[in-house]
Amino acid sequence: MMDRIDDGLEIKAGAGGDIAQLFSEFSTAFEEFKRTNDQRLGEIEKRGTADGLLEGKLDRLNRVLDGHKAALDRAQAERGRPAIEGKGVGLPDGEYKEAFSSYVKRGEEKALQTGVAADGGYVVPAEVEGEITRLMTHLSPIRAIAGVRQVSGAVYKRPITVSGPQTGWVGETASRPTTSSPTLAELSYPTTELYAMPAATTAFLDDAAVDVGQWIADEVNAAFAAQETTAFVSGDGVNKPEGFLHAETVAEASWAWGKLGYLATGQSGALPTSNASDILIDLVYALKAGYRQNASWVMNRKTQGALRKLKDADGNYLWQPAAAADGKASFMGFPLVEAEDMPNIAANSFSVAFGDFKRGYLIVDRQGVSVLRDPFSSKPYVLFYTTKRVGGGIADYDAIKLLKFGVS
Structure with missing residues (x-):
């Protein structure tokens, strides 16, 4: 339409x-x-x-x-969407995939011993899990640019060096003074349950042409992607990942580990009235060079619309469309990622983020997506309670900077 x-x-x-x-x-x-x-x-x-x-x-x-x-x-x-089941005949787990299809279509549970217990559903074949993840990467803008780690446990713990060991230059025969030890911190990323419950009629499931793996992937990926993107941006960490906007913030001049630094526009709910692009240039260079080379802008559609109107001193538009159909728009030469869960421009809002999200934000996926078939709760429909476990949080507080639409 x-x-x-x-x-x-x-x-x-x-x-x-x-x-x-x-x-x-x-x-x-x-x-x-x-x-x-x-x-x-x-x-x-x-x-x-x-x-x-x-x-x-x-x-x-x-x-x-x-x-x-x-x-x-x-x-x-x-x-870019591939078929799933038709390619699985010659694969080592082809028998399991056929059994999984029988479970989804008719509730048959034989030959599913490699899945989880019947009261918790069964693990989808690896190809289906991979397709769900691939589709979510396409639909979830933060997942597409963040670091991703797959784990088998419920919690991923990562030690990180906050300040490195002391180093220095010495002569060949000079004494080597004792160096200070690095300061370590531990970041913890618990995985929490994300679920969707697609429904189908028995007539639909009885259709021999139905690719149940692709159907489940199609049904759950958009719901999963929308929920996890909201959490990656603003989640409070309670039964969901902790979003980067939930972190404590501090003016960039006072930045310290454990907080995200920001620059203020000097205007409540607006860009500066003159030389509006200067604050955006300052934000770019607030990020260290090692992060800046892989940095992206993150903002929502309305904020992008406001920044589209800006020009540099030579009259060139700072926002540029993608050079090819499969490319990304850029802003000031850096890729622009559109995330609708970023806040609109308002008084004291953090509506623009800039950083190396591959190093700055970590998504933790626990292996396995499980499906529990429920033909009883909503007759004549069959419900499929589909779950995966996901965690997330800031990995490097120096890799992401924010723009605050406020006076200070």
């Missing part, structure tokens, strides 16, 4: 379509956005204010760009 605006452009809302065509339409929309914004900026420079019609058109064009980007993402996900 598409909504047409009065500029002759369309807001894409559905999947499908040729990727090259979608990318071409996206590029056309961005060129129109730039022309409109240049006109708006010219009016502000001449008269101190812009025509309300231009402001409205710019907002609509922002929605057009967002719609085209969403359509591109969905089309790429559809194109």
Whole structure:
């Protein structure tokens, strides 16, 4: 379904379509956005204010760009989706996969001894678990850029050096003074249960053409991805991962381990009134060079729309669309990741994050996704209680910086 605006452009809302065509339409929309914004900026420079019609058109064009980007993402996900069960005939666990399919379709439990106990469901075949993880990586923006560790236990504990040992240069025959020991801290990442409960009719399950592994992956991955992304951004750590925005924050000038540093815009709920891009440049260089080379921006769609209007001193737009259909938009030369769970711009909000999330945030996946078949609770539907265990938290407090839309 598409909504047409009065500029002759369309807001894409559905999947499908040729990727090259979608990318071409996206590029056309961005060129129109730039022309409109240049006109708006010219009016502000001449008269101190812009025509309300231009402001409205710019907002609509922002929605057009967002719609085209969403359509591109969905089309790429559809194109990259492989089949599962049809490829499993010659694999070592093919017998288990067939037994798992029988369990899902008819409730037969024979030959499933390698799964978990019947009262807790059965572990999905490895290919299905891998497909669920792959789809979540595509849909969950934080998972796509964070560090990921797979574990077999309930808690992953990681020692980390807060301050390294003292070092120095000495001559060949000079004495070697005793160095101080490194300061160590332990970070703990408990895994907690994430669940979804897709439903199917018995007629659907009886269809011989149904690929139950792909069906389960399709049904649960979007629900899993949405829930875990919220937790990775703002989770409080109670029965869920702890999000990076839940960490204690401190002004960058007073940064210390265990806290995330931030820079303030100096304006409550807004960017600076003049030279707005300067604070963003400062945020980039608040990050050490070792982190900066792999850094990404993280913000939601509305914040991205506001920053799209910014230019540098030479009149170039700081936001740039992807150079190819399967690429990412960039901001100030760094990849931009859109996470809808980031807060909108408001008084004292932390609406923009910048950092090396591969080193800064760790996601812990416990091996195994289990499925419990329930044909009784919602007749005539069969419910599938599907669970996986996930943990997460900050791994390096120096690798992520925040922009605070506040006075200080």
